[in-house]
Amino acid sequence: MEVIRIRRGKDIPLLGEVKDFSLKTHSSNFFAIQPYVLKFIKPKLLVEEGQQVKAGQPVILHKEAEQVVLTSPVNGIVRKIVRGEKRRLEQIVIEATDPLDQVVFPTKDPEKMKREEILEHLLMSGLWPLFKQRPYGVLAQPQVVPRDIFVTGFDTAPLAVSFDPFIQQNQTHFITGLNILKKLTNGKVFLSLHQKFNQPKLYENLENIEIKWFSGPHPAGNVGVQIHHIKPINKGEYIWTLNSQDVVALGFLFNTGKRLFQRQVALTGSELKNTGIYLLPAEVQIKGLIEGNLLQDNVRVISGNVLTGSKIEKDGFLMMHDTQITVIPEGNYYEFMGWAAPGFKKYSLSRTFFSWLTPNRKYRLDTNMHGGARPFVVSEQYEKVFPFEIYPVYLLKAILANNIDMMEKLGIYEVIEEDFALCEFACTSKIESQQIMRQGIELMIKELGY
Amino acid sequence: MKRLRRFFDQSKPHFEKGGKWYFLHSTFEAFETFLFVPNKVTQTGSHVRDAIDLKRTMSIVIIALIPALLFGMLNVGVQHYAHVKQYAGLHWSDIISQVGFWKLFWFGFLKVLPIIVVTYVVGLSIEFSMAQIKGHEVNEGFLVTGLLIPLIVPINIPLWMLAVAVAFAVFIGKEAFGGTGMNIMNPALLARAFLFFAYPSHMAGDKPWVVPADVISGPTPLGTAALGTEPEKIYQLYPPMDAFLGFIPGSIGETSKLMILIGALILIITGIGSLKIMLSGIVGALFMAWVLQLWGANPYMHLSPWYHLLIGSFLFGIVFMATDPVTAAQTGWGKIIYGFLIGVFTIIIRVLNPAYPEGTMLAILLMNVFAPLIDYFVVHHNIHKRMRRTSLKA
Numbered sequence: 001m002e003v004i005r006i007r008r009g010k011d012i013p014l015l016g017e018v019k020d021f022s023l024k025t026h027s028s029n030f031f032a033i034q035p036y037v038l039k040f041i042k043p044k045l046l047v048e049e050g051q052q053v054k055a056g057q058p059v060i061l062h063k064e065a066e067q068v069v070l071t072s073p074v075n076g077i078v079r080k081i082v083r084g085e086k087r088r089l090e091q092i093v094i095e096a097t098d099p100l101d102q103v104v105f106p107t108k109d110p111e112k113m114k115r116e117e118i119l120e121h122l123l124m125s126g127l128w129p130l131f132k133q134r135p136y137g138v139l140a141q142p143q144v145v146p147r148d149i150f151v152t153g154f155d156t157a158p159l160a161v162s163f164d165p166f167i168q169q170n171q172t173h174f175i176t177g178l179n180i181l182k183k184l185t186n187g188k189v190f191l192s193l194h195q196k197f198n199q200p201k202l203y204e205n206l207e208n209i210e211i212k213w214f215s216g217p218h219p220a221g222n223v224g225v226q227i228h229h230i231k232p233i234n235k236g237e238y239i240w241t242l243n244s245q246d247v248v249a250l251g252f253l254f255n256t257g258k259r260l261f262q263r264q265v266a267l268t269g270s271e272l273k274n275t276g277i278y279l280l281p282a283e284v285q286i287k288g289l290i291e292g293n294l295l296q297d298n299v300r301v302i303s304g305n306v307l308t309g310s311k312i313e314k315d316g317f318l319m320m321h322d323t324q325i326t327v328i329p330e331g332n333y334y335e336f337m338g339w340a341a342p343g344f345k346k347y348s349l350s351r352t353f354f355s356w357l358t359p360n361r362k363y364r365l366d367t368n369m370h371g372g373a374r375p376f377v378v379s380e381q382y383e384k385v386f387p388f389e390i391y392p393v394y395l396l397k398a399i400l401a402n403n404i405d406m407m408e409k410l411g412i413y414e415v416i417e418e419d420f421a422l423c424e425f426a427c428t429s430k431i432e433s434q435q436i437m438r439q440g441i442e443l444m445i446k447e448l449g450y
Numbered sequence: 451m452k453r454l455r456r457f458f459d460q461s462k463p464h465f466e467k468g469g470k471w472y473f474l475h476s477t478f479e480a481f482e483t484f485l486f487v488p489n490k491v492t493q494t495g496s497h498v499r500d501a502i503d504l505k506r507t508m509s510i511v512i513i514a515l516i517p518a519l520l521f522g523m524l525n526v527g528v529q530h531y532a533h534v535k536q537y538a539g540l541h542w543s544d545i546i547s548q549v550g551f552w553k554l555f556w557f558g559f560l561k562v563l564p565i566i567v568v569t570y571v572v573g574l575s576i577e578f579s580m581a582q583i584k585g586h587e588v589n590e591g592f593l594v595t596g597l598l599i600p601l602i603v604p605i606n607i608p609l610w611m612l613a614v615a616v617a618f619a620v621f622i623g624k625e626a627f628g629g630t631g632m633n634i635m636n637p638a639l640l641a642r643a644f645l646f647f648a649y650p651s652h653m654a655g656d657k658p659w660v661v662p663a664d665v666i667s668g669p670t671p672l673g674t675a676a677l678g679t680e681p682e683k684i685y686q687l688y689p690p691m692d693a694f695l696g697f698i699p700g701s702i703g704e705t706s707k708l709m710i711l712i713g714a715l716i717l718i719i720t721g722i723g724s725l726k727i728m729l730s731g732i733v734g735a736l737f738m739a740w741v742l743q744l745w746g747a748n749p750y751m752h753l754s755p756w757y758h759l760l761i762g763s764f765l766f767g768i769v770f771m772a773t774d775p776v777t778a779a780q781t782g783w784g785k786i787i788y789g790f791l792i793g794v795f796t797i798i799i800r801v802l803n804p805a806y807p808e809g810t811m812l813a814i815l816l817m818n819v820f821a822p823l824i825d826y827f828v829v830h831h832n833i834h835k836r837m838r839r840t841s842l843k844a
Contacts, residue, residue: 232839234839236840306496306497306498307496307497307498308495308496309497311497326497328497328498330491331491331492332489332491333489334455334487334488334489335487336451336454336485336486337485337486338486338487339503339505339506340505340506340509346501347501348501349500349502350502350507351719351720352502352506352507352720352721352722353501353502353506365498366491366498367491367492367497368487368489368491368499369488369492369499370487370500370503371487371502371504371506372483372488372503372504372587374587374589374590374630375630375631375632377504377507377591377630377631378507378722379724379775379778379779379781379785380724380780380782383782389832389835390832391781391829391832393780409833409836409837410829410832411836421496424495424496425496425498425499426500426502427499427500428500428502428503428504428507429504430499430503432494432495433495434495435494
């Protein structure tokens with residue numbers, strides 16, 4: 001078995017990992033559609049508060065490609081439309097009125113369908129937004145035929161757990177999902193697996209799929225890293241990406257006709273009394289998992305992981321793509337002479353704190369910045385956690401200078417924000433590299449299109 | 451602590467926009483963040499951050515400099531008494547036992563302290579006022595620069611001269627480019643270069659290195675070598691062991707190779723200093739000295755490559771100056787080339803140029819200027835690889 005070893009990276013040792021690996025279920029009657037989980041969506045609202053909606057009924061339309069819709073996961077009533085700054089459409093909260101598992105679409109066999117029919121079915125169901133497209137990691141464009149499709153079968157983010165139990169439970173859906181993907185590309189469907197997170201047996205009988213094994217620390221699970229090491233993307237090429245749980249959701253739709261799909265979600269973080277693995281319907285309210293389960297009140301709840309996730313409220317909703325919820329302490333405190341302390345309990349990738357003497361310790365990291373923002377000073381710091389043959393600081397500087405030509409030459413097509421998350425974590429100068437990266441992508445799209 | 455925190459919380463509004471002391475906000479901010487790591491939390495991107503910040507980084511460098519500084523103080527005393535009639539010609543170990551360790555150290559301490567104080571006062575007041583004018587936060591960069599400068603100037607430097615040099619270095623070397631992180635040349639070395647070219651009579655030759663006593667002044671090994679002295683004679687005058695331990699005349703911090711290596715070890719273990727630059731620099735110096743030894747046209751060229759490492763400021767320069775991340779090359783291969791060339795140029799300037807007894811300063815400044823060019827080629831190699839991949843496809 002050929003294994004691609006990722007050397008440059010780091011698993012941040014956080015407290016609050018999952019200890020009880022049994023699959024529990026949880027649900028709520030409240031769901032929210034959050035259009036901005038999709039990068040660069042231009043949402044148009046199709047419903048109003050108090051309106052009855054059916055499962056599978058379009059709620060939001062993407063103005064730039066009107067066949068792309070977000071649909072209601074359940075039969076219910078639109079309870080609230082939450083708008084943010086500049087009337088930005090944040091959430092459409094829907095309360096379910098019928099039992100949750102309704103069949104709303106005809107079951108289909110992808111083997112007997114044409115590519116166009118599959119596309120149409122995916123678009124209509126509202127599951128299309130599970131597909132992301134490289135370059136830039138944007139919502140996939142239906143008119144594109146991708147060079148290849150990459151499926152990542154694992155997540156190496158801090159506190160993430162293996163997807164294997166979920167895949168095992170849903171093997172038929174997983175296989176159907178892969179069959180769907182095979183119809184969508186003329187190239188290959190790659191499935192990446194990790195020696196630590198995946199059981200080879202589970203994936204033995206998959207046909208016509210290229211399986212690639214990985215080892216090594218985060219960000220090995222970032223699909224961008226996998227593409228870079230398997231078959232890098234070049235200018236003018238398109239690639240679609242998903243994770244293996246998304247593939248199950250696609251298969252589930254075709255096999256059962258149900259819109260509402262399940263996620264295996266790891267409930268993690270140092271501030272929780274009980275961590276665990278839950279089967280949750282996607283886009284559901286997580287209030288019930290957090291309420292009464294906190295060790296203290298000054299916390300940040302994150303849909304996703306601590307590096308790339310989104311801050312949500314304690315009664316917030318699981319985001320469409322996320323498979324993890326993390327709760328960590330807020331860091332809004334002053335620390336007297338913190339930079340001068342010996343730091344036996346401070347986590348750092350550098351060895352400037354004595355904590356490097358205890359490599360097996362786990363940390364209760366909070367959201368404090370641990371210092372003020374500065375210009376780039378330290379060099380070769382990002383490279384240690386950035387497993388690309390790209391010079392990250394040069395790319396960031398090209399973005400800051402709005403130099404499109406250099407951004408292209410330095411490899412902006414191969415990376416997205418999440419690939420810079422560890423750089424951002426490690427940065428001495430506290431530079432917000434994910435935000436800079438996003439700026440760069442925005443500029444590229446504005447000037448050159450997708 | 452709580453009382454102090456309350457004091458800051460109460461006075462903060464006066465320094466914020468609209469407050470009566472708003473014009474001092476950078477200064478307030480500098481003191482506040484010095485005493486308390488701010489309560490700022492992450493807003494975008496990664497929710498957790500590494501505990502390291504620039505203050506921590508800079509304080510590690512300062513810790514690494516302390517062995518060389520303390521030893522420098524002792525050596526100032528030793529070198530002074532070695533030139534007092536009563537003790538003339540004695541070995542350093544005899545001087546220490548006869549004069550007394552603490553007396554020597556105290557002598558040096560009193561000589562070095564004013565230099566450090568002047569450097570920090572001049573440098574920091576410029577930094578604070580620039581931050582105030584530009585509305586920046588006060589950056590930590592000068593904390594290290596301010597300790598490096600005293601370590602590389604001769605002990606006898608007139609303090610006004612030092613003040614002028616520091617002002618020049620901070621203004622022209624750093625603030626003109628936009629402050630910490632933006633400068634092209636190492637400010638500490640720039641201060642040294644300024645002194646060297648503006649006041650040559652005070653900087654070179656045999657005068658400045660020893661606090662004057664009544665008999666003779668002390669030439670450095672480099673000065674002696676430049677006069678065309680045979681290597682054997684130099685080894686005798688300045689035995690390699692003495693040069694390694696540091697009991698030879700020279701700038702305050704540069705003489706003790708042992709203490710510099712301790713500092714280097716701290717920088718390497720913490721990952722603050724670049725091992726690549728240090729190693730390739732030493733290899734470069736050894737290589738060039740070896741080449742010159744093969745050539746061997748004059749007595750200086752016959753000097754052993756290893757001995758070259760023990761004299762002058764090369765080791766200090768390659769460990770503490772060349773590794774300054776802002777002015778050094780920033781790419782992996784760039785660092786190796788950069789370090790190697792510093793080593794090579796140091797020896798070339800040292801041996802082949804009669805006008806300058808020491809080459810480290812000029813070699814590092816020269817490579818500071820060329821570092822972006824080196825990086826340019828390294829980065830373009832990467833770009834070229836990516837372009838080729840695209841064209842192969844097409």
